[in-house]
Amino acid sequence: MHCQYILQLSLLTLLSLPGTLAMTWSVWYRDRDRTTVICASKGSSVVLDCTYRYPASQIVRRKIWFTTRGDTKLDGSQQGDGVYNTSGLIKERYRGRTEFYDQDNNCTLKLNNVTEDDRGRFFFRFEANGSSQLHQGFTGSWGVDLTISDAPKDVSVKVSPRPEVVKGSRLTLTCSNNANPAAETYTWFQRSGPLLSLRLGTGKEHTFNEIDSDDSGLYFCMAQNALGSQNSTEQEVKVRESAHLMVVLAAFGAFFLVTAVIVVLYIYIKRRKWNTAEKKLPTKPVPQIQKATLSRPEDIYENMRRSAKPITDPDDMNYAELNISPAPSPRRQLNNKAEDDDAHIYSQLQTH
Known part of the structure; x- marks a missing residue:
């Protein structure tokens, strides 16, 4: 008896379930309890899954897909740019790019040729009215968050604490970029010439614990994901000597x-x-005796011949005796040639 009662109650529940569902206003996306996230690459097509329910007494008059940017309320009051509209205007950039699966309670939308401008959150809304001609509408709460996958772009190098530091300081280089999915590999380089670069290592950050003067130069990083890679612009790092050393060098x-x-x-x-x-x-005068040395040999001989007269002065006699002494040996004569010439010249002067 108890089992029969339970069976009858179950049948009544099943019979009443469609009517209960038919009286519900709802919109469901792929993930019913949270925002659905879809990642699409540029130029591809993306499908936004959607189903909706409404009371049987209502007649759906309009179906709308729209998109919003930034923070969006999830209370049904959302508004944004029209992507698809069965009886209204849409944004020009979506014209001819959408396909709507309008079958039974299916509200799925396909968006073709995805661009970066399509990034944002999409919502579906339908509007209906019954016999009372009261216009009602309902917007799905969670929505679909569309992200666009792309290779890294806007790659740049950030320096901490600053690009110019004192020798021995700690300096960190950070590689920043915009990529979806996020960059998986970061590679660091130092410019070593117009067309040459020195590979330093990998990682989102590159740190100098004690930077040296040789570390001055230009640095850049390369960010890479599955869709491609991009190099950053070059960042100059300057390393200067400490103030104490500069004072010593200046002194x-x-x-x-x-x-x-x-x-x-x-x-x-x-x-x-x-x-x-x-x-x-003072300038020392040149003795006249030097001129006598330049006299001709004939004059010297003539003077010597005239000096053979008698000598009365004892001093002259002694000097004459010295001049008529026997001739020295050939070797001695050669050594004393200069002295003999001076003596002859002096004798000439005495006779005059």
Whole structure:
């Protein structure tokens, strides 16, 4: 008896279920309890799955797909750009690109030739009225979030704390980009020439724990995902010496400069003194005896012959005796040739 009662109750429940469903206003997307997320590549086609329900007493007058950007309320009051409309205007960029599956309670929309501008959240809304001619509408709450997959773009390098740092500091380079799906690989390079680059490593960040002067230069990164890759613009990093070292170098340079100036001035003053002293030295007259040495041999011989007269002065006599002494040996004569010439010349002068 108890089992028969349960069976009858179950049958009554099944019989009443279609009527209950028929009285419900609803819109369902692929994911009923959350926002459906679809990722499509540029130029492809994407299908937005959708079903809807409404009371049997209502007659659907209009079916609409629209899209919104940014934060959107999910209370049914959403509004946006028309993508598909059975009896109204749509946005020009969607004209001729949509296909609507209008069968029974199917509200699926196909969007062809997807572009980056199609990025956003899509909603379906239908409007109906009954015998009372009261116009009613319902918008699905969660919607479909369409994202566009693309290779990395807008790749750039960010420097922390700043592009110019002191030697020994910590510096971090970060590679930023826009990509969908997100970039999977990041590669770092340092420019080593007009057409040459040095590969440094991989990772979204590249860190110098103690940067050195040799690390100054141009850096760039490459971001890559399954759809492609892109290089960033070059970022210059400058490494300068610490302030203490700069002071020491400046002091050393100043000392060297002052020392060089002092040395140059000292040499200049000494040279001026030497030049002044040389100008003040007296000029020594050239003795007339030097002219006598240039006399002709005939004159010297003649003078010697005339000096053979008697000598009365004892000094002259002694000098004459020295001149008429026996001739020295050939070797001694050669060695004392200059002295003999001077003696003969002197004798000439004495006779005059």
